[in-house]
Amino acid sequence: KVYSDYFFDEPAFNTHDGGYVPLEVAAAPARPLAIPPLLKPDKETATDLYYTVTAQAGETQILPGAKTKTWGYNASVLGQTIVFPVGKHIHVHLQNHLKELTTFHWHGLAVTGPYVDGGCHAPVYPGETSDIDFTLDQPAATTWLHAHPCPSTAEQVWHGLATLALVTDDHINSLPLPHDYGVNDIPLVLQDRRFHENNQWDYRADYDPDGVQGPTALINGTVNPYFDVTTQKLRLRILDGANRREWRLHFSDDLPFTQIAGDSSLLAHPVTLTHLMMTCAERAEVIVDFKDYKEGDTVTLFSDDVPIVSFRIHVFAPDDTTLPADLLDVQAPLPDPAMPVRKVVMSGMDEAVAIDGKKFNMQRIDATQQMGQAQYWDVTNTNTMHGGMVHPFHVHGTQFLVVSRNGHAPYPNETGFKDTVGVNPGETVRLLVRFDLPGVYMYHCHIIEHEDGGMMAQIQVIDPAEPNKTYKLMDMDTL
Template sequence: MRCSRRTALTAASLLPASLLPATLLAGCQGLSTTSVDDQEFTSTLAIPPLAESTLDGGVRTFRLTVQEGTTQFTGFSEESTTWGFNGAFLGPTLRAARGEQVELEIDNQLAAETSVHWHGMHLPAAMDGGPHQMIAPGGTWHPHWRIDQPAATLWYHPHPHGATEEHVYRGLAGLFLLEDEASLAAALPSEYGVDDLPLIVQDKSFDRDSQLELHHDGAEPGQLGSTVMVNGTVGAVHEVSTERVRLRLLNGATARTFTFALPDRPMTMIASDGGFLEEPLELETLRLAPGERAEVVVSFSPGETVRLRSVRSDLGAIAAAATTGANDEFDVLELRAAETLAPCPEPEWSPAPEAQADALHEEDSTHTRSFTLNDREINGLEMDMSRIDEVVHLGSTEIWEVISTQPIPHSFHIHDVQFRILTVDGAAPPPELAGPKDTIYLLPHVEYRLLVRFEDYADPAVPYMYHCHMLLHEDEGMMGQFVVIEPGQEHLVGVEAMAGHGH
């Protein structure tokens, strides 16, 4: 039987997996229709530069220019038109420390309006960079806030309503690294670009003229590219000079889920989306859906060559694994160890002074909300920029119960917060999901109970977002809005606020 991506996913969108024809499922589970091109690993891994900043009056200021340019990708005959921050493709890595006041000066030189969202950052809603903080062509935006959260690997990307997928796909993304006392004192690889590597992993499609191609054929969860790149480098190679290397992994793709693995050795996971785990965790594989991050430490022997791979992904009870990239296996990055390696200790760190205050406790929760993802809706509603879907109170701790009820890949991202996963289908989360998170892949028909605290910032007029981070789904309506208010501000939210969703 020949399984087409369109046929399988059209069926999946109409029927639950239990009712799909057995012949379709059998024909589509053991093969792949979304193959990734083989690459020659000959190009030096590009390292995004650390962004320059100025410090004046206690405020650290970064300057970003959103612009169009051209990029010569390895293996393609012509330069590709791309978008980037302070360059042609992707953006510099921003770095700041807990307690610092930061300000961004962002100039939009594109012909289209855009925004810049600080994914994973705790900050006021008006500075969040969602679809309500658009920057017009030729315009400038000056968000500012105080960094007050644990050390973590965060990232930034556009968030224009209905166009996020295109803007990210064309190249607008970069990392934002946070440090604190714990990270600065930790026994970890820490030389940026040498043994502490930022890795933005993406997949792209190109047309015959070497131009980025973004099209939709009705397949789920969106376009899956046949060319995989790291930091914009196709067939990337990094020369290893130390016994251990820290990989800061970001799934910067718009739809594809990666499951990372290394041959003949485990990875030591040290951090998830929002910061350090309680202790190092050895893993054979690590699944990251779009928007998720993780930090892992990898050990090397002198003179060896190792490739980071993406292996088959467990996406749960989806209707046709072959058409969603779940069956794809391919190399991502080649790591070549020198004949002599500098020593590097085993990963070790201690809790930051703020760890106790940062901790979330289930007994503090006072409210539970439920969110069901299906089709392009959350709780039966498509995104409406004029509607506030949820109203939460400043200082409250809540449980958000989230479930996807259709057999296609979905993920869930909440702006402003790092949550703790309490249970996955009623059981304790696996250890790789026990750390601070802001984005989580949703296995179909599995309930995730998330513990969330809303603190520091209240604004009845400006909402935060929650949404699927499969960016086609987000653009087509799988997103909602919530505001954080102080008690007594309910009347300022507006008549369309729907605070009754909780129970």
């Protein structure tokens, strides 16, 4: 079966938003797609792995002419790709070379909150450093690092503070997938920006409380990118790294592709699609098979009707590997039948956004859950189909399963673990959520301006061995 729709409710697509900024093809030459280099460890032993991650400001040649002032991790924009093998003891030395406070949030990693997790309670002040360490016990996944200081997450991500962090394990490494990073295993970080005078980005000028957008697609920081295809199959690790934009992806010729992974794990089974919609912060890994193309052909990836990446086909060796019918044995943690269902309500638009009728307060714990206990969360978007929007709901420190959408089966590409789920207007999405580590974790809409605008709350996960543990929480005034 080949699915050919976007699954989400069409009347809620961002194109209907009054403030929607359509993508346009930039009047700029085609350039090779930037492939972020893999971050070299400072040191590696059989058991431990050491990295340094530096948030820094720089300048990047994105368009012809003036360089753009940008921020990045170990790079002038975005960052180097970090690899975290499951089971290794990872040490990360965080350095802030910016002129303002930042935080280093590991979106999708199962690490303790609120400090290692790097949300707003873990500031690294300008010129300072911080050290974290953790050992991952989670499925292989494409996760990411981004800044998360409240309430300027959106602005810092807009400047470029976002990079990929690949969680690897023996299971994924044993599968017949493209594994050669930069050759047939390619990240695609999808973002959009407006270039102002002298090719500069101007967050304040473009500000919109429903999410900042720009007309120019920026893929791994490249405008009008092309990629030279030298293998029959490509694995694309796609991240919606935009502040606001949804991406509705499809190839020229409606070339089908196979999704193998979502945010936080492989899917249970591969799903073949011709169209894929991604909401902010979601990830998808897809395999594209160019068997019907030959040297000299070009295959184009579009979002809606705008080309965003060209794949230039070169000679390749035939590749007859097939994907296994089962990619991951997804074990659903069973909730205690006596456990009540947690209700979470996302409401409003613009400045009126809220969770459970409240704005975020850094000092308030909004909910608690016992460590290791699974619970259903019913997450409702009370926007109406008339001018309402899809709110991408994200939870820190967990990998959840999507159980149902308004009582119906979730979308066919939601069979794996996720950490972000797009909730349509008028919809209640039931999630199965379990936290395996104690701490304080944020949950929020991942339209980043909504999160900064208060559509965010936090939950304390209680370790039964330490039920009265408290955490030092920042507040806006101490920042």
